[in-house]
Amino acid sequence: MSAVVAEHDDHHDHGPEKGLLRWIITTNHKDIGTLYLVFSLAMFFLGGAMALVIRAELFEPGLQFVEPQFFNSMTTMHALIMVFGAVMPAFVGLANWMIPLMIGAPDMALPRMNNMSFWLLVAGALLLASTLFMEGGAPASGWTLYPPLVLQTGAALPFAIFSVHLLGISSIMGAINIIATIFNMRAPGMTLMKMPLFVWTWLITAFLLIAVMPVFAGAVTMLLTDRFFDTSFFNAAGGGDPVLYQHIFWFFGHPEVYVMILPTFGVASTIIPVFARKPLFGYSSMVYATASIAFLSFIVWAHHMFTVGMPIAGELYFMYATMLIAIPTGVKVFNWTATMWKGSMTFETPMLFSIAFVVLFTLGGFTGLMMSVAPSDFQYHDTYFIVAHFHYTLVPASVFILMAAAYFWLPKWTGNMYDEKLGQLHFWLSAISVNVLFFPQHFLGLAGMPRRIPDYAVQFADWNMVSSIGAFVFGFSQLLFLYIVIKTIRGGTGEKVTDEVWEDASKHSLEWTLPSPLPYHTFTTPPKEIPTEHF
Amino acid sequence: MSTNAYYIPHKATWPIIGTVGLMITLAGFANVLNGSSIGPAMMIMGLVVFIIMLAGWFTLQAVESESGMYSTQVGISYRMGMMWFIFSEVMFFAVFFGTLWYTRNLSVPWLGGFGDGPGRSTHETLWPAFEAMWPTNGPGEIGGEFEPMGTWGLPFLNTLILLTSGVTCTWAHHGLLAKNRDQLIKGLIATVTLGFLFVGLQAMEYHEAYTEMGLTLGSGIYGSTFFMLTGFHGLHVCVGAIILSVVLFRSWKGHFKPENHFAFEAAAWYWHFVDVVWLGLFVFVYMM
Ligand code: HEM
């Protein structure tokens, strides 16, 4: 691309607007990134509170605290809020902050649309949260919203559906912006194969989002018309098929889980080389592995439906196709390990979270592989085993890496150092409790405890109690994270960080060549040199 | 035109206005569906705000573009934005085409007792007498007797109309590139007219379906897929025709130059996309 120079419409004021209005009408990628991150942290605590309601009820057999209907609303809303309100927006926030910095661009390509995608997210989340107070309660069908069950939702149904539409539009706008930025705004010399992996993984994620969010929108639109406009899409009496909904949902849903994990891979590939003081092992194989995972994610969806009923050829095809995912995923785990091999490693908080990610994500991947075996999945499906599987791939993977990213970049953003001792305490509390929380769920699932049921047989009592204890410790440990973040923003340890923050980080990626804290506008003239250490 | 700078607006007020408008519209619609009395008023209020936003935001873009604030690079961002937006629309239509494919080739035959899919046991236990065929409103004969839509009457005429409008649109583009204002404006007038004509004929077709053929959105899976596919398409033709009208207005005001006419291009791309979707509809919904 030709030279990129930012121009400002007023000549004296280059700083942000004053007051609250700044945040409402901002077009600055750093402001918008901050909005996304703060919003997602708030949603993380809201969704977390719901998880604690679930775990409190499951602490003992029998019904203690909540009605079964409300319990099911909690599992549904917890998932929807964590997926669409916490994890996805957090990565969009990181994309907003980091992509322009990493590719040497003055801002995102479409700044006004950037603002709108954030506010549409808030609007969607408000509609969703409002369903908690409606007649008939919030949706209680599980986050997959399967008909015919979901069609029995009360007044909440149309609100939940429109909320999905808004969240979808928001994600699509965000993704379009990211693609346009990456393709059109790179500094001279920043060729595609020189981009940091975080940028690469987001490019591919954005493609996934644009491809599948409209599919989800279409699916819920059919739910809406089936309920309110007499259509028969999912009604066998009219010639439709409820299983069709599941196919459409999972055609969206499986790529959706990769939307949450691919940027996770990107951040891990960014952090690990810095603390191993080595280039990333196998840069180009990482790019190709990411692309193959994305491709495979479109052709494996029915592994979520092995027990629903499919022609035998379908069962076999989806079984083998799913197993293939293990190959590119294995490439990645191998590369991260090889990056650390013989590195001169140090173990600051971001690195600790990243190493825990490599180990625990691999565990989640292995259970995934177990479930991909169709006949075995008849035992695992809809039990706590699958709850354990996807929580391993999401909490000690995506969420841990988000924490790592916060510790890694907060000093750069704010110019203040976080408290390393507290950071490590937060890490150890989280890493231990997350395993106490989720590991026993494997045993519960294998023994046959179903998911999404507020009561259970007494033989499951012990491990449920352990799991609930882990949940409360994990949940409350995150308050420590909140404290550390706030403290860092308000001055941290008092020690001013250098521009590089981490030793030799500027050899890895462009953001570390800029001053700390970052000025409001950066790269108004493109950088002269492109760091190459990450190869 | 063609400064070297990448234009980054300092603040934006339309996005938040549009968001509020959209949210009120949808919350209003949800209230309408729930039968709540505040629904309609909310919905109309939200829509008004939303339309004001569209008008305001697009005017702002047009003014900025005409005053030469957008470099070639900004233009590329806009073009990429439009391309990927159209891709998302393709995926949205793909869901409904996929639904049609799945029901016709898999679930309806299963319901009729063929193959080894999940609907087979539904056939055996609930509706052993049901015979798979297309069109169908299912074993429950939901929506009562109906007559399926024909192919060679209005739908064929509409195909010709839309294809012609694609040609006139390209002809207008050639006029723009050759600085032939007359050709540009005539071409656009023809395209917009054909577009609205299409919508009018489609409305006639729907009217006939509802009043004479017993074919409604509630006519089982055939009615559902027929009206959702053609309905969403019709909606897109309306939007496309409105966009082209705005482009026509701007051309008449003397906007657009051979080297700078993103709005025209975006509108034309959108129009061709709508055209191609129609061809798919004509083949898979009306002909097969
Ligand atoms: C090594 C790759 C993986 C394989 C082979 C795999 C396989 C599977 C299978 C077969 C199921 C269905 C289990 C059942 O319902 O019986 C499943 C469920 C699930 N997986 Fe994975 N998975 C993998 C990685 C991931 C990743 C990376 C994520 C997310 C970041 C993830 C998130 C989920 C979720 C959320 C569900 C449950 C959805 C639900 O029913 O609510 N998986 N996985």
Ligand SMILES: [Cu+2]
């Ligand atoms: Cu999956």
